[in-house]
Amino acid sequence: MLSALKFAKSIPAAGALRSVQQRAYAAAASGEVLKKTILHDYHVENGGKMVPFAGWSMPVQYANLGVGASHVWTRQNASVFDVSHMLATRITGKDRVKFYETITVADIENLPVGSSTLSVFTNENGGIIDDTIICKHQDSLYVVSNAGCADKDLAHIRTHLKDFQNKGGDVDLKIIDDHQLVALQGPKAAAVLEGLVGKSLQDFPFMDGRFMDIKGIHCHVARSGYTGEDGFEISVPNRDTVEFTKMLVADPRVELAGLGARDSLRLEAGLCLYGHDLDDTVTPIEAGLTWTVGKRRRTEGGFLGAAKIQDQLKNGVSRRRIGLLVQGAPAREGALIYSNGELIGKVTSGCPSPSIKKNVAMGYVKNGLHKAGTELEVEVRGRKQKAVVTKMPFVPAGYHKV
Amino acid sequence: MSLSALSARLFPTIRSQAVARMAAPASFARFYATKKYTAEHEWILIDNGVGTIGITDHAQSALGEIVFAELAELKDVEKGDTIGSVESVKAASDIYAPISGKVIEVNEKLNDEPALLNDAPETDGWLCKIELSSEDEIKDLLDEEAYKQFCEEAH
The missing domain is CATH 3.30.1360.120 (Probable tRNA modification gtpase trme; domain 1)
Structure with a gap:
């Protein structure tokens, strides 16, 4: 377990630390300054x-x-x-x-x-x-x-x-x-x-x-x-x-x-x-x-x-970027997206949202299945979980208006 | 706290069964529970043919706040199989079966309180129990000393 150890503590990539998820924090190539x-x-x-x-x-x-x-x-x-x-x-x-x-x-x-x-x-x-x-x-x-x-x-x-x-x-x-x-x-x-x-x-x-x-x-x-x-x-x-x-x-x-x-x-x-x-x-x-x-x-x-x-x-276009709320386990980058059993896209980012306490994700799906409210499925560790296309941002923006 | 005391505190039911079995010619003759570790930063407390599994304190501290645990399914597993995951905001980490056998119980409490994995990773935050299919694999696991050394070397 514990790919996270690799970036959380910068432990050198010991063979035993198999990774689920490298995210953007992949260990530096040896010797890289x-x-x-x-x-x-x-x-x-x-x-x-x-x-x-x-x-x-x-x-x-x-x-x-x-x-x-x-x-x-x-x-x-x-x-x-x-x-x-x-x-x-x-x-x-x-x-x-x-x-x-x-x-x-x-x-x-x-x-x-x-x-x-x-x-x-x-x-x-x-x-x-x-x-x-x-x-x-x-x-x-x-x-x-x-x-x-x-x-x-x-x-x-x-x-x-x-x-x-x-x-x-x-x-x-x-x-x-x-x-x-x-x-x-x-x-x-x-x-x-x-x-x-x-x-x-x-x-x-x-x-x-x-x-x-x-x-x-x-x-x-x-x-x-x-x-x-x-x-x-x-x-x-x-x-x-x-x-x-x-x-x-x-x-x-x-x-x-x-x-x-x-x-x-x-x-x-x-x-x-x-x-x-x-x-x-x-x-x-x-x-x-x-x-x-x-x-x-x-x-x-x-x-x-x-x-x-x-x-x-x-x-x-043939594909579009969408937001998803995912039930069950958090969907991470690479998770496959299905509609009625048909593979229609992939998650590109995802995490459990600390603000809304739900699993949020974004990804790309086939055009036509991108509308808010569309019910899809996302596969996490072999299990298909319900996901709903959701308008982003997931939390209201706080940008200052004059 | 000694390991046997820890075991008695945590798993009183199993302990009493163990005592009962001692009277009969038990196939698993081990009286004292044995705590072992893996290079995947998991611990396994083996008592009377059943291994209770969790993540180590070192693991929880490195992972940070755990917000979700996917628990194992009650079924036969081979050593090395993925049997769930623990997740922080930033990453998912798979849990691997440290030993072959049958998952007989999972810690349902973690569904509502994944924070137990941070607060009490080696006690109340246990993940699942596996009924060992063979004792042979125990020798491949790390003892406390070897695990400590492994963690130090990894730094």
């Missing part, structure tokens, strides 16, 4: 259980709170997550919007300055190379994407960047490595941050980004996150990151939280995890991310895989 964020030692000092994740040593949880308790704390109070492993880039040059519209589905042209959007990088077949947040500033784009995709994202972007530049396009990409990214998430996040900046953040809408002085530290603050709660992703200069994090955690409303809670929080919120719920064979239409394809982009195209995506918009 893990990268460390600036907060690494701070995590360890604070009881962080460090695990290999996307080539980084990251905390999966902290000694003072189990994953379930940390999850619930975030839903009721506020938690700090180190997300510095994510790839942050700044795009400059007068043709930056034009260039990013060739590699993503977003309508960046019509995105208001100071606002951001979830988008996807697509390949020639319309498949998703990665999901990303694009924030539009006066003079640049600030783009954050997944740590696990960093190498392939950069290779992909640079290939197309070079072509674009060779054709005379004015655009440049810089990796932001002099800042760390710290997320403050939860219904009390705004009150905590307001205390530090000394002013109301009521007029700061969710998905906007601003530059702010926080106790004398110059930060970029994006009101966004990956938990379904109100919150902020704060880009902090490297040298101030530990001090900044200590300042957040000194507030009694704030606890440290790790990858474990982050995963169950985002699943309850219906948010996709790349490599599980999204991959390069899935299009944004199949993934239920049609809304990320700007209206103008649907007609005009002009991005990689546009033909495929426009065809799917017109003629429909």
Whole structure:
């Protein structure tokens, strides 16, 4: 038993520890040197259980709170997550919007300055190379994407960047490595941050980004996150990151939280995890991310895989991402989904929900069986269990509206 | 607490049966219950031909908060068969039969109180009881000392 031991305690993969479930925390290949964020030692000092994740040593949880308790704390109070492993880039040059519209589905042209959007990088077949947040500033784009995709994202972007530049396009990409990214998430996040900046953040809408002085530290603050709660992703200069994090955690409303809670929080919120719920064979239409394809982009195209995506918009898709509530044992990634005995799909993420105390999952099913209320079956350890297609998010979103 | 005392406290019924059987020429002549361990971080308390199975304290501590237990079916099992699972929010971990035999009882309490697996993994949080089909397999199990060493080496 106990695959979980592998990441919970980073016990080297002893042959006897057979695994049911490797999730994203698979043991690092022997000899792999893990990268460390600036907060690494701070995590360890604070009881962080460090695990290999996307080539980084990251905390999966902290000694003072189990994953379930940390999850619930975030839903009721506020938690700090180190997300510095994510790839942050700044795009400059007068043709930056034009260039990013060739590699993503977003309508960046019509995105208001100071606002951001979830988008996807697509390949020639319309498949998703990665999901990303694009924030539009006066003079640049600030783009954050997944740590696990960093190498392939950069290779992909640079290939197309070079072509674009060779054709005379004015655009440049810089990796932001002099800042760390710290997320403050939860219904009390705004009150905590307001205390530090000394002013109301009521007029700061969710998905906007601003530059702010926080106790004398110059930060970029994006009101966004990956938990379904109100919150902020704060880009902090490297040298101030530990001090900044200590300042957040000194507030009694704030606890440290790790990858474990982050995963169950985002699943309850219906948010996709790349490599599980999204991959390069899935299009944004199949993934239920049609809304990320700007209206103008649907007609005009002009991005990689546009033909495929426009065809799917017109003629429909064969599979769709859905949410499920599963009876009995929790359904995990890879569990097969049936309808009247016929195999119709697969679970891509699943866990027992700490908030609603039911088993939640997302996965892909055949088109037509995707409507809320559809009764299906999910196979767990050879047993078929009842499951009902359920609208996501599984818990109401707490995003701040102005 | 000695193992025999532990056994007497936990399984008074079995103990009294054991005593009764001692009078007759028993096929399982072991008087004192024997607690063994596996590399899968399970324990098995063997008393008079019946093994009570659970996960070790080390296992529950590494797994974290257990929120669901899928219990074994009452049927014959081979050593190594999957006989259920225990699950935390983040992962499922299979339970393997540490020994061949017949599952004769499961701890139904765990359906409502999976937290027993964290609070009392080696007592009230037991998972199931298997009537051993052969005593030969016992020798393949780890004793307490060997299990402790196994856990230390794995770190």
